[in-house]
Amino acid sequence: MTASTAGRSPAPEHPGRLQWPDVAALLRRRHLRLTPQRRAVVAALSEFDGHVTATQLVERCVERDPDFVPSTVYRTLDLLEDLGLITHIHDAEGREEFQPADEAPHAHLICRVCGATHEIGGDELGDFLGQIHRRYHFDVDVSHLSIFGRCESCASS
Amino acid sequence: MTASTAGRSPAPEHPGRLQWPDVAALLRRRHLRLTPQRRAVVAALSEFDGHVTATQLVERCVERDPDFVPSTVYRTLDLLEDLGLITHIHDAEGREEFQPADEAPHAHLICRVCGATHEIGGDELGDFLGQIHRRYHFDVDVSHLSIFGRCESCASS
DNA sequence: ATAGATGCAAAACCTTTGCAATCGC
DNA sequence: GCGATTGCAAAGGTTTTGCATCTAT
Numbered sequence: 001m002t003a004s005t006a007g008r009s010p011a012p013e014h015p016g017r018l019q020w021p022d023v024a025a026l027l028r029r030r031h032l033r034l035t036p037q038r039r040a041v042v043a044a045l046s047e048f049d050g051h052v053t054a055t056q057l058v059e060r061c062v063e064r065d066p067d068f069v070p071s072t073v074y075r076t077l078d079l080l081e082d083l084g085l086i087t088h089i090h091d092a093e094g095r096e097e098f099q100p101a102d103e104a105p106h107a108h109l110i111c112r113v114c115g116a117t118h119e120i121g122g123d124e125l126g127d128f129l130g131q132i133h134r135r136y137h138f139d140v141d142v143s144h145l146s147i148f149g150r151c152e153s154c155a156s157s
Numbered sequence: 158m159t160a161s162t163a164g165r166s167p168a169p170e171h172p173g174r175l176q177w178p179d180v181a182a183l184l185r186r187r188h189l190r191l192t193p194q195r196r197a198v199v200a201a202l203s204e205f206d207g208h209v210t211a212t213q214l215v216e217r218c219v220e221r222d223p224d225f226v227p228s229t230v231y232r233t234l235d236l237l238e239d240l241g242l243i244t245h246i247h248d249a250e251g252r253e254e255f256q257p258a259d260e261a262p263h264a265h266l267i268c269r270v271c272g273a274t275h276e277i278g279g280d281e282l283g284d285f286l287g288q289i290h291r292r293y294h295f296d297v298d299v300s301h302l303s304i305f306g307r308c309e310s311c312a313s314s
Numbered sequence: 315a316t317a318g319a320t321g322c323a324a325a326a327c328c329t330t331t332g333c334a335a336t337c338g339c
Numbered sequence: 340g341c342g343a344t345t346g347c348a349a350a351g352g353t354t355t356t357g358c359a360t361c362t363a364t
Binding site for chain 1: 342343344345
Binding site: 090092093094095096109111112118120124127128131132135136137138139140141145146147148149150151152155 | 247249250251252253266268269275277281284285288289292293294295296297298302303304305306307308309312
């Protein structure tokens with residue numbers, strides 16, 4: 001977890017999570033609608049903090065409202081991505097995994113064995129990206145940077 | 158394309174490519190068989206140097222032998238991966254992409270716009286991995302490290 | 315001869331799409 | 340009311356699987 005200004009009044013969620021007002025405002029600005037289904041997807045998104053598979057979101061939404069259909073989830077995710085609120089990467093199995101598009105650039109360490117993920121950022125990442133850019137003139141899309149491997153506990157076993 | 162020691166005698170392939178004898182030997186050791194189909198997949202693999210999508214391999218194999226079926230390609234790829242001869246990552250769209258499992262650790266810069274890939278290795282990568290390991294005790298699976306972004310020419314446009 | 319591989323066909327999986335009905339604005 | 344959004348159902352693309360047949364060893 002990267003540090004940031006925490007501890008305001010009860011209402012706002014964790015940093016890095018989807019902010020409610022943003023969604024409503026952005027939708028209105030584009031003459032789009034805030035439907036119950038969209039609320040549900042946003043709610044589900046903010047429950048899994050950090051990384052969610054589209055499938056997980058579908059499951060969660062459907063278990064709450066049996067009439068919920070997958071296509072709505074996918075369409076909503078596309079929309080939220082268009083609005084710049086979330087981004088997606090592909091997980092170890094190639095499935096889409098969504099995350100709030102927060103400002104602080106960070107990458108993810110993902111353990112292939114236990115699936116645990118850990119965010120990294122700061123200098124160790126910045127230095128590396130800087131080198132890549134200087135040397136190859138390549139702009140890394142950091143939010144899509146997933147680093148697979150084995151975490152400490154799984155490495156020993 | 159990275160430079161490499163080209164131009165030896167006709168027989169041996171480039172470094173980093175699948176070595177023929179290896180496959181035969183490994184198969185024999187396990188009492189597995191060297192079938193024409195397996196030859197074909199290996200041949201196709203070594204034609205795309207570096208990164209191939211399963212679909213590309215299927216296409217290539219089928220265009221050469223119309224009786225070739227996708228399942229054989231997938232089964233062969235699984236086998237080669239078991240044997241440790243290839244590994245796979247997931248490309249920008251989440252599809253499986255295979256590459257020879259060569260010794261020199263390297264990662265890939267993959268341009269989201271034009272799809273070009275570039276291998277990186279050496280110190281800039283080593284330093285970064287070292288930091289990750291020291292700091293998080295995380296063993297990065299380098300062959301699966303795909304770094305998405307925009308290459309020089311696509312960044313300007 | 316025999317265990318291992320293939321082809322075939324069907325299914326599983328995830329995601330997208332067209333369209334008529336619905337509902338937020 | 341109008342137009343955006345949904346549910347439904349079907350299709351799309353990729354990968355997996357079961358089984359009878361075939362073949363490399």
